[in-house]
């Protein structure tokens with residue numbers, strides 16, 4: 469890891485190093501998630517962030533030939549494109565800074581995957597998955613939750629990892645550390661059961677960063 473050759477490669481391009489972790493063929497969803505997690509972990513390793521809870525997002529912001537600009541007129545959380553001379557990531561200026569962090573990580577995965585053939589159904593979800601793994605690595609989240617480093621609650625965890633509460637909530641669910649919130653109140657005693665109309669209004673209890681993209685992330689900070 470610390471050979472001169474490694475340092476040379478590291479300085480040359482993280483992007484290149486991350487791209488080489490993906491096989492040159494279309495992958496299944498399971499393979500895509502494995503690659504995304506590996507890329508997220510590698511990026512942390514390359515910048516000595518393996519023990520840092522709150523990922524330093526400047527690592528992406530200071531990548532060579534990459535620029536991040538805030539745009540208050542953006543109709544979505546973010547976008548990325550190649551300008552001809554550099555990559556540009558646009559983030560919605562009106563979003564909460566924690567949501568912007570997730571957006572930047574999400575967009576960076578689009579840039580990593582730029583030259584690959586990806587099942588269009590996976591494209592957005594895998595960017596969310598990468599962002600979740602980068603900002604909330606499984607090993608660190610499980611350790612923080614189980615070893616008492618920080619208070620075992622959503623607010624403390626979200627703060628420690630510098631992510632939104634819905635994002636952390638989703639991740640804790642995904643890692644099996646908390647039980648999912650009930651989808652609606654249908655499990656209540658029939659006498660206390662709200663009407664069908666009221667039920668509909670409870671359908672926002674779970675944050676899901678798989679749809680619609682990063683829409684729900686950071687929205688309740």
Ligand SMILES: [Zn+2]
Nearest residue numbers: 578592595681
């Ligand atoms: Zn996207």
